[in-house]
Amino acid sequence: DPIMLLLQKAQVQTIDMSKMLRAVSTGSNVSETVCAWMKEDNYANMPRVLGWVPVQCAPGEQEVAGACEPCAEGTYSSGGFSARCIPCIAGFHQPLVGQTECSPCPAGFIQPLSGQASCPTQCPAGSFSQRGSAECAPCAPGSFSDAPAQGECQQCPLGHAQAEPGQTSCQGCSPGTYAAVIGLSDCTLCAPGTFTDQQSQKECTICAAGQAQALAGQQSCVNCEPGFFRLADDADAAACRPCAKGYSADDFGRQQDCDRCPQGSFAPAVNSSECIPCGENKVTPYQGSLEESDCVCDVGYFERG
Secondary structure, three states, X not given: OHHHHHHHHOOOOHHHHHHHHHHHHOOOOHHHHHHHHHHHOOOOOHHHHHOOOOOEEOOOEEEEOOEEEEOOOOEEOOOEEOOOOEEOOOOEEOOOOOOOOOEEOOOOEXXXXXXXXXOOEEOOOOEEOOOOOOOOEEOOOOEEOOOOOOOOOEEOOOOEEOOOOOOOOOEEOOOOEEOOOOOOOOOEEOOOOEEOOOOOOOOOEEOOOOEEOOOOOOOOOEEOOOOEEOOOOOOOOXXXXXXXXXXXXXXXXXXXXXXXXXXXXXXXXXXXXXXXXXXXXXXXXXXXXXXXXXXXXXXXXXOOO
């Protein structure tokens, strides 16, 4: 309390101190109270007290040798008794004199020191800073900044990713991978049954009819082998479907159902690439026979034994 400091330093008697404290507590001005006390003693106490009367400075000023002076650049003051100018903290600045507060550094600029008049340092590309920052922060994985003095980083666009912090660009996803959302740190492998054969893709392509792909992260699909097929509306593109017993397919990349074995032949196993003909002068009574036992003698022939 300024008045307590005043009276103690002036070595005022306790009875007089109590009198002045009561006056101040009822709303009297400090300076008026001290003057009234000195007047009662015909100003005999003036030399002893006057040197301890604090100066009340306006906001933006500080007391220097009994007078008020404006705060310098990089500092501020709220004024009052025995006011002192306070340096702006790091991340803030004040370019003017006689100010009551400091201003935050604008986004993209920093000031690591206290008591400064400006924020001249720009954040380099690959980093950013928010208002009132003392240092720049690197862009997080999945983001970038390609210019200095940025207040925020940009997210990697579709088809791109960035695994490292503090970067100035994102990388296009390589063939066999994709990025379906923005801001990814890593591209995603194409699932089995899909592929990409170009960079920077936001989605993978489903294998066409007659093709399949069993592995993830591939750049192409594989034609179905003989004995297998895949239709355009098959949901599972990770594998070709085998021909059923009694059916065969002798071509690669078959896009329709397998062929039924003609009369006189049979296919006893799945995924047959060809039907097995019956023996000489033998036929089957119908197409799509499954077993050799389906073969019987042709008209005009009989089986001995």
